[in-house]
Ligand SMILES: Nc1ncnc2c1ncn2[C@@H]1O[C@H](COP(=O)(O)OP(=O)(O)OP(=O)(O)O)[C@@H](O)[C@H]1O
């Protein structure tokens with residue numbers, strides 16, 4: 429039985445889809461069979477970042493309505509044979525999901541994959557609730573800014589009250605990714621420190637991802653940034669993926685990296 | 699001329715020994731309440747006063763024609779006829795007493811029922827109060843997250859943070875050991891809170907100036923409609939001096 433991970437944030441645009449794609453690919457590269465599912469109904473994004481947008485024939489709703497089998501709908505990644513992708517429906521009707529259908533889909537995926545990663549839509553509406561309902565673990569993505577932290581806090585609160593695991597008396601592990609950290613700004617006090625964020629949210633730190641222009645380029649090219657050995661964000665996602673696979677990878681103090689040092693690294697490889 | 703005619707029973711007596719007379723009336727005066735006592739010869743002030751004190755009707759210094767009188771021997775205390783009257787009166791008195799007693803008993807029972815009812819209500823109230831007291835204190839050891847709203851009837855001891863966007867409405871007193879960044883509406887007797895510059899705290903409908911909260915715990919109370927904030931001092935340790 430695999431682990432179901434919901435990637436959530438509360439606030440939109442903080443990097444859930446980027447995180448989902450990179451982590452999915454990262455654990456696949458670590459030899460784990462992984463399925464990544466786009467739960468952002470009506471707003472396909474993940475297929476683009478994974479470079480699979482033109483290969484979608486059947487989506488998640490087709491599978492749920494049994495218009496297609498799971499095997500027909502799962503798209504194998506070009507980047508790693510352990511990685512499979514299930515697309516979101518493009519329909520504008522968000523009520524296509526219901527609890528029974530979602531549970532069945534998640535249960536099926538769990539049987540054949542080590543990791544099932546669900547990319548949640550922004551907000552705390554029904555789409556979000558369906559994503560977290562049957563998750564074993566939640567990855568909470570935040571940016572180091574007050575509104576993102578507050579919305580994440582809200583999402584965690586709802587997760588804790590709506591999750592099936594919690595209702596069954598179990599615990600949902602919540603892991604934090606602080607994304608788009610700009611070390612200079614943290615040092616100058618313009619950006620929230622990781623310690624402050626952790627104190628507010630009180631969940632485990634999974635990793636810190638620095639701001640990296642390479643992320644946008646990588647996404648545009650359909651090649652997740654984790655494939656770029658020179659990208660600081662990509663390396664951060666590598667460490668995060670290794671941690672998820674049970675490796676003990678020490679936490680890098682990205683905030684301490686000064687620009688000169690970063691420039692030096694960039695200079696060496698470019 | 700106008701006259702009134704009464705038909706009264708008359709008790710005629712002459713006083714030989716005043717003490718004897720008084721002790722007789724002490725014992726029997728109730729039998730003479732409806733009678734006219736006719737006394738032979740002059741009587742002393744003492745006797746007059748005594749008869750008045752017993753509210754008895756009497757005439758002194760009068761001799762009635764001997765024929766109409768029945769002789770009564772005082773030594774025997776009471777004559778037969780008087781015995782009958784006494785019995786009658788006693789019966790009447792007993793009856794009246796019984797009636798009164800019954801009435802009082804009834805009143806008593808009624809009052810007892812009312813009291814029992816009140817007692818029951820009081821007991822229920824007390825039980826409720828006890829129950830409330832027992833459940834009055836809530837202890838929470840987790841944080842209150844954004845969007846969460848706690849509504850608490852009694853007192854609360856909160857060991858976690860109150861995050862921005864969280865709300866606590868509380869009727870009782872409040873102790874929060876960690877920082878507050880959300881909203882507090884407290885109507886209790888006191889609050890113990892730490893320095894919380896981002897919090898919005900309203901205590902008994904008055905907004906607390908969070909700038910006045912010092913590091914560590916502060917006691918927040920109301921005195922004459924004004925908020926009093928007292929920082930809780932750290933306990934001083936008296937080290938043993940060698
Ligand atoms: N570490 C990073 N450095 C720079 N840009 C980043 C980083 N992470 C994400 N981005 C950019 O931020 C934007 C939003 O990212 P993404 O689409 O992953 O967010 P999202 O949370 O999935 O958004 P939505 O809520 O709309 O689904 C994208 O343009 C992405 O390339």
Ligand SMILES: [Mg+2]
Nearest residue numbers: 444445468473
């Ligand atoms: Mg997204």
